[in-house]
Amino acid sequence: MATPAVMPSFSDSDRAELAQEADALIQRLRRHGRGEDGSVTRLVYTAAWQGAMAEIEDWFRSAGLPVRSDAVGSRFGRLSGDSPEVVLSGSHIDSVVRGGAYDGVLGVVIAGCAVHWLDATFGRPKRTIEVLANCEEESSRFSCNFWGGRAMTGRILEGESDRLTDPEGVSIGSAMRACGLDPERIPEAERADLVAFVEPHIEQGPVLATAGDVIGVVDQVVGVRGLSISLQGAAGHAGTIPMARRRDALTGAAEVVLGAERIAKEQGAPAVATVGHLTVEPGGFNQVPGSADFTIDFRHPNEAALDRFEDSLLRMLEKVASGRELEARTRPLIGQPGIRFDDHVCACLETACQEAGVAWRRMPSHAGHDAQLLGSICPAAMLFVPSQGGHSHRPDEYTEVVHIGYGIEVLARTLFRLAYQD
Amino acid sequence: MATPAVMPSFSDSDRAELAQEADALIQRLRRHGRGEDGSVTRLVYTAAWQGAMAEIEDWFRSAGLPVRSDAVGSRFGRLSGDSPEVVLSGSHIDSVVRGGAYDGVLGVVIAGCAVHWLDATFGRPKRTIEVLANCEEESSRFSCNFWGGRAMTGRILEGESDRLTDPEGVSIGSAMRACGLDPERIPEAERADLVAFVEPHIEQGPVLATAGDVIGVVDQVVGVRGLSISLQGAAGHAGTIPMARRRDALTGAAEVVLGAERIAKEQGAPAVATVGHLTVEPGGFNQVPGSADFTIDFRHPNEAALDRFEDSLLRMLEKVASGRELEARTRPLIGQPGIRFDDHVCACLETACQEAGVAWRRMPSHAGHDAQLLGSICPAAMLFVPSQGGHSHRPDEYTEVVHIGYGIEVLARTLFRLAYQD
Numbered sequence: 001m002a003t004p005a006v007m008p009s010f011s012d013s014d015r016a017e018l019a020q021e022a023d024a025l026i027q028r029l030r031r032h033g034r035g036e037d038g039s040v041t042r043l044v045y046t047a048a049w050q051g052a053m054a055e056i057e058d059w060f061r062s063a064g065l066p067v068r069s070d071a072v073g074s075r076f077g078r079l080s081g082d083s084p085e086v087v088l089s090g091s092h093i094d095s096v097v098r099g100g101a102y103d104g105v106l107g108v109v110i111a112g113c114a115v116h117w118l119d120a121t122f123g124r125p126k127r128t129i130e131v132l133a134n135c136e137e138e139s140s141r142f143s144c145n146f147w148g149g150r151a152m153t154g155r156i157l158e159g160e161s162d163r164l165t166d167p168e169g170v171s172i173g174s175a176m177r178a179c180g181l182d183p184e185r186i187p188e189a190e191r192a193d194l195v196a197f198v199e200p201h202i203e204q205g206p207v208l209a210t211a212g213d214v215i216g217v218v219d220q221v222v223g224v225r226g227l228s229i230s231l232q233g234a235a236g237h238a239g240t241i242p243m244a245r246r247r248d249a250l251t252g253a254a255e256v257v258l259g260a261e262r263i264a265k266e267q268g269a270p271a272v273a274t275v276g277h278l279t280v281e282p283g284g285f286n287q288v289p290g291s292a293d294f295t296i297d298f299r300h301p302n303e304a305a306l307d308r309f310e311d312s313l314l315r316m317l318e319k320v321a322s323g324r325e326l327e328a329r330t331r332p333l334i335g336q337p338g339i340r341f342d343d344h345v346c347a348c349l350e351t352a353c354q355e356a357g358v359a360w361r362r363m364p365s366h367a368g369h370d371a372q373l374l375g376s377i378c379p380a381a382m383l384f385v386p387s388q389g390g391h392s393h394r395p396d397e398y399t400e401v402v403h404i405g406y407g408i409e410v411l412a413r414t415l416f417r418l419a420y421q422d
Numbered sequence: 423m424a425t426p427a428v429m430p431s432f433s434d435s436d437r438a439e440l441a442q443e444a445d446a447l448i449q450r451l452r453r454h455g456r457g458e459d460g461s462v463t464r465l466v467y468t469a470a471w472q473g474a475m476a477e478i479e480d481w482f483r484s485a486g487l488p489v490r491s492d493a494v495g496s497r498f499g500r501l502s503g504d505s506p507e508v509v510l511s512g513s514h515i516d517s518v519v520r521g522g523a524y525d526g527v528l529g530v531v532i533a534g535c536a537v538h539w540l541d542a543t544f545g546r547p548k549r550t551i552e553v554l555a556n557c558e559e560e561s562s563r564f565s566c567n568f569w570g571g572r573a574m575t576g577r578i579l580e581g582e583s584d585r586l587t588d589p590e591g592v593s594i595g596s597a598m599r600a601c602g603l604d605p606e607r608i609p610e611a612e613r614a615d616l617v618a619f620v621e622p623h624i625e626q627g628p629v630l631a632t633a634g635d636v637i638g639v640v641d642q643v644v645g646v647r648g649l650s651i652s653l654q655g656a657a658g659h660a661g662t663i664p665m666a667r668r669r670d671a672l673t674g675a676a677e678v679v680l681g682a683e684r685i686a687k688e689q690g691a692p693a694v695a696t697v698g699h700l701t702v703e704p705g706g707f708n709q710v711p712g713s714a715d716f717t718i719d720f721r722h723p724n725e726a727a728l729d730r731f732e733d734s735l736l737r738m739l740e741k742v743a744s745g746r747e748l749e750a751r752t753r754p755l756i757g758q759p760g761i762r763f764d765d766h767v768c769a770c771l772e773t774a775c776q777e778a779g780v781a782w783r784r785m786p787s788h789a790g791h792d793a794q795l796l797g798s799i800c801p802a803a804m805l806f807v808p809s810q811g812g813h814s815h816r817p818d819e820y821t822e823v824v825h826i827g828y829g830i831e832v833l834a835r836t837l838f839r840l841a842y843q844d
Contacts, residue, residue: 205662222661226707237814238696238719239644239788240627243686245812250697251683254676261673264665274660275672276709280700285648285717285755287698295707297660333707366661390667392659393709 009121010356010409018113019405025109029055030101039098039395043141043166045073045175052093056108056133063116065131070189072151073181075133079115081125085195087419088378089115089411090132092148092370096140100397102202106385108133110200110404114412118420125419127195134370142172149373151189161186194378196345196418199371200411201382202399206390207363214406215360216384217349220340221372222270222299222364223306226333229256229317233326235282235290246288250280252324253292259316260296263309270364271305273298273313301338301364338364339372342379345418349383352413358406367392383411431543432778432831440535441827447531451477452523461520461817465563465588467495467597474515478530478555485538487553492611494573495603499534499553501541507617509547509841510800511537511833512554514570514792518562522819524624528807530555532622532826536834540842547841549617556792564594571795573611583608616800618767618840621793622833623804624821628812629785636828637782638806639771642762643794644692644721644786645728648755651678651739655748657704657712668710672702674746675714681738682718685731692786693731695720723760723786760786761794764801767840771805774835780828789814805833 032055033041033048042048053075060067060077067077076088091107111131118125136147142164150156161173161183173183203209208216233247257275264273278294296313300306314330321328346362353360363384371380385407388398454477455463455470464470475497482489482499489499498510513529533553540547558569564586572578583595583605595605625631630638655669679697686695700716718735722728736752743750768784775782785806793802807829810820 203662204659205664206667207664210667224661224708228707235816236812237626237789238698239646239694239721239790240625240814241694241812242627242629242691243683243694244691245628245632248683248696250700251679254679257673257676258680261665261670269664269666272661272663272665274670274708274710276660276702276707276711277705278672278700278702280698283699285650285698286646286696286719288696289698297708299661367659368661390658390663392662394657 010412014117015405015409018117018408019401022109022113022404022408023401025059026101026106029105033095035098037395040095040101041097041099042093042095044094044136044147045179049094050179053133056093059112060131063112064119065115070151071181071185072148072176072189073135073179074148074151077112077115077131079119079125079129081128081419083127084193086128086130086193087196087415088130088132088194088374089198089200089415090134091199091201092134092137094136094138094140096138096393098395099393100395102397102399103204103392104137106202106399106404107200110407110411113408114415117408117412118415122416122420127419129415129419137370141166144172146370146373147172149370151186152191153373153377154187154190155373156186191377194374197371197374197378197380198345198411198414199369199380199382200407201369201384202387202392202397203384204367204387204392208384208386209388209390211361212359213361214358214386214403215353215410216363217346217353217360218341218365218382218384219346219362220301220364221338221369222301222366223303223338224297224299224334224336224368225306225310226295226297228295228331228333229293230329231292231321231326233290233324236288238286238288241288247325248288249292249326250289252320252326253278253294255320256317259320260298260313263312263316264298267300267305267309270366271298271300271309272366273309295333299366303337336368339375341371341375341381345379345381348414348417349381349410351417352410355413356406356409358410383407432834436539437827437831440539440830441823444531444535444826444830445823447481448523448528451527455517457520459817462517462523463519463521464515464517466516466558466569467601471516472601475555478515481534482553485534486541487537492573493603493607494570494598494611495557495601496570496573497555499537501537501547501551503547503550503841505549506615508550508552508615509618509837510552510554510616510796511620511622511837512556513621513623514556514559516558516560516562518560518815520817521815522817524819524821525626525814526559528624528821528826529622532829532833535830536837539834540837544838544842549841551837551841559792563588566594568792568795569594571792573608574613575795575799576609576612577795578608613799616796619793619796619800619802620767620833620836621791621804622829623791623806624809624814624819625806626789626809626814630806630808631810631812633783634781635783636780636808636825637775637832638785639768639775639782640763640787640804640806641768641784642723642786643760643791644723644788645725645760646719646721646756646758646790647728647732648717648719650717650753650755651715652751653714653743653748655712655746658710660708660710663710669747670710671714671748672711674742674748675700675716677742678739681742682720682735685734685738686720689722689727689731692788693720693722693727694788695731717755721788725759758790761797763793763797763803767801767803770836770839771803771832773839774832777835778828778831780832805829
């Protein structure tokens with residue numbers, strides 16, 4: 001493929017105006033699901049979600065992009081090209097419980113602004129471009145594991161719409177029907193027309209902000225494994241059991257917590273390991289803990305490195321358990337392989353960064369994203385903008401307006417290559 | 423004081439018969455508050471407690487010991503002597519929630535059997551002997567911190583009977599009234615006539631069983647301190663926060679858990695330290711813990727050693743917190759000084775063990791007992807019998823019948839010295 005030419009124009013004032021438009025829209029959208037503490041809780045198929053989707057639809061239309069919904073309620077703002085092949089860009093609309101205003105939705109807004117500008121500047125593209133407002137990514141109401149992305153990639157199983165229920169016992173199928181969507185039609189959401197997907201997203205971590213970089217070209221999503229571990233010892237009186245005779249499940253768990261941290265640090269970045277959940281029984285302040293239950297989440301781009309981590313972890317666990325006469329049981333909690341994104345889409349993003357003159361870096365994503373699924377059916381990659389303080393999934397999630405502007409420019413330059421030139 | 427003479431007679435058949443009587447009574451008493459799993463829940467001033475107290479009263483009377491109740495409902499079976507000075511022996515009737523059949527009540531039964539035998543064998547003593555069935559020790563219904571012992575030592579404060587309430591909101595005063603006891607008369611329970619107290623009790627730990635010893639001569643109760651500790655870090659995404667940038671409250675807590683264990687082991691037995699309670703927030707398996715709250719219970723006979731432990735602990739905590747950029751807050755949870763028991767009463771117990779020909783050892787108690795309070799108003803000590811497996815406060819609490827027999831013999835020999843000879 002020929003090296004793409006530089007896109008003719010994107011001025012400082014274009015960038016500033018688009019960034020202002022994007023930021024204003026983000027502030028309007030945060031009303032949908034806003035909590036008293038400024039948090040956003042916008043769960044799929046709720047009134048807050050419907051309000052946000054309606055506002056997105058209005059905005060797509062006002063930008064001259066006709067809108068359609070797929071069978072699961074994801075919205076697509078369409079800029080038709082000479083070819084029906086679709087270059088897709090965007091992200092998700094739903095949030096976690098008590099999350100912020102940027103995760104997911106900023107990607108929709110950046111894509112919408114970029115496509116609006118391309119349309120206004122260059123008119124009809126060679127390939128069709130669609131802006132994606134994906135219905136569901138966070139699994140925060142149903143354990144639905146990328147509902148929107150699975151619909152587009154044909155991975156929702158028969159019967160899932162009845163089986164998956166929210167904490168109130170409402171099935172995802174009946175929640176769909178309450179939004180005017182027919183679960184019987186889910187298979188129609190599968191896409192065969194995609195030729196590229198680019199997902200803009202907040203980084204959710206501190207790497208860009210710390211390095212002073214403005215754009216992350218995400219060339220892979222790391223794999224995730226999770227284990228649930230139970231250590232059984234012997235409960236007893238905190239006074240009467242001498243130290244030498246204890247089978248304290250919590251001191252064992254503490255060794256494993258620190259051991260998992262040590263293994264991750266020895267493997268070195270980008271390996272991470274986290275014990276996020278831990279409970280102790282019986283739990284009285286004057287009782288030696290008889291059992292400790294906890295989880296370990298570990299991530300690495302490389303499957304072989306995940307295997308090595310798991311081996312080291314299990315060996316360490318066995319050593320701790322036998323040294324303290326504890327019984328250890330493990331069961332798998334999650335096992336999500338990573339994905340390496342498309343070289344050409346990554347190269348387009350890099351060239352766009354160079355043309356825009358921004359500080360950028362290649363980086364992996366350590367969180368799961370829609371692009372992980374869509375990347376299995378078409379060439380894909382992601383573009384990160386900085387998260388202030390590295391925060392996400394919290395009310396104080398924030399991305400500076402100037403960074404939003406560069407995100408729009410880099411995406412516009414990338415989509416220009418993918419839809420107007422390639 | 424002259425070395426006491428050997429008690430004239432205590433035959434193998436005496437021991438066997440008394441042990442059988444004691445064991446049969448324990449089995450009858452376990453009906454009062456029995457749970458389906460064989461546990462005993464006998465909380466002060468409940469119907470189960472009243473049933474057990476009525477059965478104890480009947481037994482005292484059938485042994486020829488007149489019974490009286492004090493103002494808080496503790497029962498005393500009295501063997502009058504030439505002098506009104508009282509040598510007191512016994513323990514408590516109440517249990518923990520889902521406890522066993524031996525903790526507390528076995529001490530009442532051992533004392534009753536010993537005094538019954540002394541009366542039958544030697545008749546009227548020089549000093550009066552009373553068998554104590556103490557109303558409350560476990561703080562398992564009200565946080566009343568040795569209600570019976572505090573009544574006898576004049577330490578119940580004005581207004582406490584209204585202030586202390588159970589989980590249903592019933593005040594201890596109204597619970598007393600429901601048992602026919604008048605809280606206004608609590609001050610009348612204070613004793614000025616005690617010249618000695620000997621408390622038989624199950625060990626609640628594994629020391630005797632492990633060493634093959636039958637009797638523990640308890641010469642001190644260790645002091646207890648408790649701290650509540652809160653570590654604050656920063657919550658975050660388990661994938662996106664690199665290891666080097668984490669402020670993980672749980673890895674910090676794990677270091678403190680192991681640090682407390684290390685300090686206790688370095689101080690050496692009898693020092694013990696326990697983290698029994700630990701919770702983590704936000705607690706999701708894929709979230710770096712932002713806060714960890716836990717308790718530390720540490721015990722040692724020596725106040726200076728407790729001070730050293732606390733100093734080491736706080737220094738270690740500060741080091742962990744500063745090394746991981748966590749904020750640590752501590753508040754005191756409990757601070758109960760220890761007590762060293764009376765040399766003469768301990769010597770009487772030792773001589774009694776030697777005469778009975780049992781394997782015995784001096785030892786501290788690492789759990790709190792009535793004798794801690796009574797030891798502040800008269801010479802006191804304790805006698806431990808083995809707990810099978812070191813278990814207590816559980817349904818499978820058990821002391822072998824043969825050990826109960828030796829407990830009765832050693833106590834009888836001790837009370838002989840204290841009431842018939844001294």
